[in-house]
Amino acid sequence: MYQPDPDLRELIRPYLFLRTIPERGGFSDVFIQLLIILHTKSYLPFPMYRFTATTAAVLFFLMMMTTACSDAGSQNQSGDGELQAVPDGPLTVQVQFLVDEDRYEEALTKLRKEDGSNPEIMVMLRDTHLHYGTWLMYHAEMIHMTERMPMALAHFRRVLELDPQNRQAQANIRQIEDIYQSMNREIPQGVAE
Structure with missing residues (x-):
């Protein structure tokens, strides 16, 4: 089984929390698999190519920036467009x-x-x-x-x-x-x- 190098592991680790909150970005499993596939040289068209942690960070950043959330802005509003009142309590x-x-x-x-x-x-x-x-x-x-x-x-x-x-x-x-x-x-x- 393929094991990503330590640089890639360190890059992926901060995003594993996204898997636990799918309504805030549950596609992280797909992205992690993409990183592993890209990092495996045998899957790349150029055998000498090295997929670095910086390249992965840039790819991830661009992927996140271009992914539109369908519920952006609607999460904090009630059906009539007004903000929900903060509940009383501690x-x-x-x-x-x-x-x-x-x-x-x-x-x-x-x-x-x-x-x-x-x-x-x-x-x-x-x-x-x-x-x-x-x-x-x-x-x-x-x-x-x-x-x-x-x-x-x-x-x-x-x-x-x-x-x-x-x-x-x-x-x-x-x-x-x-x-x-x-x-x-x-x-x-x-x-x-």
């Missing part, structure tokens, strides 16, 4: 509702009003920034790529301020920075609030 329930509805700015506004030194608030902030950055990378088709990628980077950097060992944020930052470098563009700076 802050954790309200923030989870807003994140599930892709209303990240509202969730972050609620969390910023709380004591930022509280470990529970820090975890919710970290997770909200992580989800927001991921959403910007893969699902925010209504925002132009030149705006959303710097925003995603800023959110992933904020995640690393809250949790320096967060592997998903590290991998996403590395992927976006690799893409900017492959296009010979300056990597955007900044950290989200």
Whole structure:
């Protein structure tokens, strides 16, 4: 059985979570198989060709950017086009509702009003920034790529301020920075609030 090299394994690892949430991008199994097939030299028309991790990152990025989500923008609206009301209850329930509805700015506004030194608030902030950055990378088709990628980077950097060992944020930052470098563009700076 073919085993991808360690570089490819590291590239694929951050996207395995997509398999568990099909409504947010369940085609990752197909993409992983595509990477493995492309990485196997015997399937390529040019035997000397090497499918590098950077090439895979660029391919994945382009694939994600061109894939349109049929339910974009409709997930957080009721049938009449209005936003659903945030349920009463504890802050954790309200923030989870807003994140599930892709209303990240509202969730972050609620969390910023709380004591930022509280470990529970820090975890919710970290997770909200992580989800927001991921959403910007893969699902925010209504925002132009030149705006959303710097925003995603800023959110992933904020995640690393809250949790320096967060592997998903590290991998996403590395992927976006690799893409900017492959296009010979300056990597955007900044950290989200």
